[in-house]
Amino acid sequence: MSATDTLLDVRGLRVDIPTPKGILHAVRGIDFDLKRGETLCLVGESGCGKSLTAMALMGLLPRKALRTADRLEFQGDDILSLPEKAFNRLRGNRMAMIFQEPMTSLNPALTIGQQLVDVHRQHRNVSTKEARERALFLFEKIGVSAPVERLKQYPHELSGGLRQRMMIAMALMCGPQLLLADEPTTALDVTIQAELLRVLRNLQEEFGMGMILITHDLGVVSRMADKVAVMYAGEIVERGHVHQVFNRPSHPYTRGLLECLPIPGRHKHMAHLPSIPGVVPSLIGDLAGCAFRQRCQYAEERCGEADIDWQQLPDGQGYRCILPVSSYGATSEVSR
């Protein structure tokens, strides 16, 4: 891969949040990279640090949270030490983000048109008319009915699905190279979910954007991802191409997640739907050894003794486990 193909290069990203009980290590040194036009899905349970990772990339962490990294490069530029003012010129321009809550993510006091035009005019030297034309162009791509009227409407006059389309339009106003989507369809009903995912996929292909899609829904991952990074307790525990991770999970947590997927015809009753027992450990203070070991049915004593090294396979897949699924004789195929 050539250097220009790499959109995002993240090494050792950490997010630490001071709390009254101690420092909460919400993101514990994660590595990944993203190429142009590629989709990376960040998967994990609530509280595993996937949203904070996105906020750290956007420079939108809460004021008291501390972001550190060994390397944080966007299109070859170091954005770790970028001053706030310069970072603000990236946001909404070369990188943009859409959020989970379409009902509350748009300003209730301003029309859709005002908000879209503001974003465009913030970063481009264009007239209001040109900005509106850009919005209408995007509405057509996104499949918005009655586009001209939409510009005059207020968010409360629109449905959830339509509001999320407006968010997508707003994020794409300046044609960003990187789009971060934090559970963009979770709050919507299933039919709209499918439609919006298709829209996102099409736009990504058309504009050649890199996309980081945060989700806990493995169904979404299988439809959207090129690469997957599975997060647990602030760490990436497994990473690889989607077919590698889905077909040959190495980390017991990944395997557990995949086994929790309901398969039509197999899990007829809720009682048969497997789940991973236990809860995510507290992230305050240091975690020695594997963070997943208390919930892992294969854990041994040595899992808690030292930090677990990253195992990188030559084909691009990697995991953080000393007892990967293949090692204990079980078939590495998820039993389906």
Next chain:
Amino acid sequence: MYRYILRRSVSGLLLILAVSLATFFLMFAGGDPATRMAGESGSVADIIRIREAYGFDRPIILQYLSWLGGFLTGDLGRSLYFDLPVSSILVERMFTTMRLGACAILLAVAIGVPLGVAAGCHPNTKIDRFALLFAVVGQAMPTFWFALLLVIAFSVTFPILPSSGLDSWKHYIMPMVVLSYFAAPAIMRLTRSGMIGVLDTDYIRTARAMGIVPRKVLMKYALRNALIPVVSLAAAQFGYMLAGSVVVESVFAIHGAGRLAWESILRSDLPVIQALVLCFSLFYIVLTFLADVVNAWLDPRMRIS
């Protein structure tokens, strides 16, 4: 928006009608007005004469309609104490109080809103602590005491400001400061808490994520939403300043409507009291109406209901 204003005006007019009815019956709240006007030494013949002279012997609905008609044409009856038309006494006094109140509320907003924004944007910092101290002092200090302190400081120790009357702009300064320091703390606090709440919302996060410059996020995206409750509060406080400025008007010897109301109550000058109550209520209703219109402009969601 225009339909909202129209609807709101109709309900305002109905409210005014209801208030006028209540005010009219104030006249009869203390028993037969003719007996009261005749006084303790009045004979039965006096009472009957008064009753005929003032039309108290007519059916009550007719009395109300003629009183309302008089009010609409500017005839508010005659003051029992001054023996002058109420309107000739009232208009001047109302304007004095309104002018003072308007200056004071503007000053209160000019201080309270920026201070509240600064405090709300930087909670638990020095500026926030200062703003809260400013508010606590303002709310804890009795108005008359603060007024007297100012008089001692600026009229006695350093005689640079006049202590009584309202003859020049200099006369306005102290009463205005006292009245506005009474109103500013609540405005500051509401702006501060509104700002803290709004800055934490998803749509402000969106504006930041879109790279909108911080000043614009603050002034256009946040302030507009944070000010919605402040508008209603400021309107209510302006109304209160008119009726409740008795203390300030007494300390600074200002012949305003508040003082007139107080004196008229002492003198049982019912026509004046009636007219004042109606004027204050009218003013209050108009202010609330204006506040609602401003809020509907600020927040489109209010235009539906």
